[in-house]
Amino acid sequence: MMGRVQAAAPRTIPEISALVGGFNGRIAYIAGGTDLIIALDHETPPEVIVDISQIADLAGIDVYPTHILIGAATTLAALAEHPVLRDRLPVLTQAAGQVGSVQIRNRATLGGNIASAVPAGDLLPALKCLDARINVLTRAGAGTASEFDDIVTGMGETSLSNGDLITGICIPLARGKTWLSAFAKLGRRTTLSIARLNLAAVADYDRPQNRLRELRVVAGAIGPVPVRLHALERRLRARIVDQSFGEDFLHALTAAVDAAIPGRCSHAYKRRAVVGLGLDLLRGLLGRDFELAAAVSVMP
Amino acid sequence: MLITLCVNGTDYQCEVAALEKLSHFLRETLGLTGLKEGCGEGECGACTVLIEDQPVNSCLVLAFQVHGKRITTIEGLENPDGSLSGLQQAFVNHGAIQCGYCTPGMVMSCEGLLRKNPDCSEVEIRHALAGNLCRCTGFVSIVAAVKASTTLTVAAAAAAE
Numbered sequence: 001m002m003g004r005v006q007a008a009a010p011r012t013i014p015e016i017s018a019l020v021g022g023f024n025g026r027i028a029y030i031a032g033g034t035d036l037i038i039a040l041d042h043e044t045p046p047e048v049i050v051d052i053s054q055i056a057d058l059a060g061i062d063v064y065p066t067h068i069l070i071g072a073a074t075t076l077a078a079l080a081e082h083p084v085l086r087d088r089l090p091v092l093t094q095a096a097g098q099v100g101s102v103q104i105r106n107r108a109t110l111g112g113n114i115a116s117a118v119p120a121g122d123l124l125p126a127l128k129c130l131d132a133r134i135n136v137l138t139r140a141g142a143g144t145a146s147e148f149d150d151i152v153t154g155m156g157e158t159s160l161s162n163g164d165l166i167t168g169i170c171i172p173l174a175r176g177k178t179w180l181s182a183f184a185k186l187g188r189r190t191t192l193s194i195a196r197l198n199l200a201a202v203a204d205y206d207r208p209q210n211r212l213r214e215l216r217v218v219a220g221a222i223g224p225v226p227v228r229l230h231a232l233e234r235r236l237r238a239r240i241v242d243q244s245f246g247e248d249f250l251h252a253l254t255a256a257v258d259a260a261i262p263g264r265c266s267h268a269y270k271r272r273a274v275v276g277l278g279l280d281l282l283r284g285l286l287g288r289d290f291e292l293a294a295a296v297s298v299m300p
Numbered sequence: 301m302l303i304t305l306c307v308n309g310t311d312y313q314c315e316v317a318a319l320e321k322l323s324h325f326l327r328e329t330l331g332l333t334g335l336k337e338g339c340g341e342g343e344c345g346a347c348t349v350l351i352e353d354q355p356v357n358s359c360l361v362l363a364f365q366v367h368g369k370r371i372t373t374i375e376g377l378e379n380p381d382g383s384l385s386g387l388q389q390a391f392v393n394h395g396a397i398q399c400g401y402c403t404p405g406m407v408m409s410c411e412g413l414l415r416k417n418p419d420c421s422e423v424e425i426r427h428a429l430a431g432n433l434c435r436c437t438g439f440v441s442i443v444a445a446v447k448a449s450t451t452l453t454v455a456a457a458a459a460a461e
Contacts, residue, residue, distance in 0.1 A: 005318040005319055007317075007362075007364045009301070033360055033361060034357075037361075037362065038341045041340070045319060077354075101430045101432075102412070102413075102430070102431050103342065103355050103431045106355060107360060191431075
């Protein structure tokens with residue numbers, strides 16, 4: 001069975017298109033392989049496996065005034081350590097830095113996390129929160145740019161067809177605004193753990209007025225795809241950031257979990273655990289601690 | 301597929317099957333049986349090797365992906381005269397080896413850490429070793445061995461002699 005799979009290692013993007021353009025069999029792309037190799041142990045192998053981990057044009061981080069472009073084969077380690085990303089998009093670097101372990105992060109890639117599309121994928125709430133655009137090279141060689149929701153469509157599902165390749169991720173930057181962002185993750189252990197809950201937030205913070213002009217919050221692991229918490233955002237947007245803000249934020253997180261997973265066996269746990277995680281998120285986002293007691297006291 | 305690669309300073313040219321894992325290739329074709337496949341899914345770290353000085357789980361790399369790369373395994377750490385490296389000797393001195401099963405992967409993770417951050421703190425050591433499971437030592441002696449191998453500690457020990 002192993003001998004019937006072809007391996008290919010194109011060195012440039014045009015070589016990828018030349019390789020897969022006319023090929024009708026099942027194509028698997030491999031970069032980090034940290035999800036794919038495990039899956040290959042259980043599934044029917046593809047007919048060709050194409051290594052994209054050594055294509056220079058598919059990795060790298062380019063910073064422009066209006067956006068940041070990240071190659072799909074950029075490793076999570078490289079993302080987590082990038083000084084400009086750490087400064088301007090901490091939600092992304094914090095997410096990348098909490099995936100797996102050092103060994104995993106040295107191989108796993110941003111594109112791979114998208115393509116796996118698992119409900120608990122840590123980069124996914126961050127990308128959705130940041131309004132990321134996903135660049136795809138189709139098997140026929142066309143380049144497309146899509147919104148996050150048009151690519152990640154279900155549990156383990158993307159809209160990609162056989163032979164389509166995620167090539168890059170484009171994150172718009174808001175000029176002239178004080179964007180704060182943060183990511184928080186809850187797993188069974190502190191590291192090397194799939195998220196039981198994760199949260200990503202981006203906020204336009206008016207420091208002199210101590211008020212949020214805009215707020216985006218996305219939760220992962222409470223549904224097949226990351227969930228934008230619109231009700232929470234409506235409730236907290238433009239509010240003064242004080243203790244009651246914090247309490248309402250935490251209540252709204254519990255309400256969001258109640259709306260997302262009623263009846264699931266993890267519901268009772270996650271509706272409480274999200275409160276603690278929300279405190280972590282607020283600390284990361286706003287640099288302050290809110291009191292837990294008032295929020296917890298009203299939870300049944 | 302034919303690959304060429306450098307392992308522990310020696311160049312090789314080998315035929316590998318498309319889905320052959322690097323861990324399998326290193327152990328079975330090159331006879332480098334130091335690394336262990338503890339889980340086969342990147343959760344235990346017993347198969348850790350360095351690719352270009354970066355620790356990776358070799359069970360989650362396909363052999364054909366390391367064409368042109370420089371790999372270091374546990375067998376590659378010893379000094380030219382065959383004596384143990386400073387880090388390996390520190391493991392021995394601090395009792396950081398009990399059953400020994402995690403040890404090759406654990407030492408490679410520590411080696412990768414020290415190559416990148418030669419004066420790492422205890423917090424940084426523990427964070428860097430999160431991907432290596434040890435059921436025997438409780439990590440205490442392992443952390444001590446790495447601490448003893450940081451450049452500041454080594455220099456201080458030399459100055460004290």
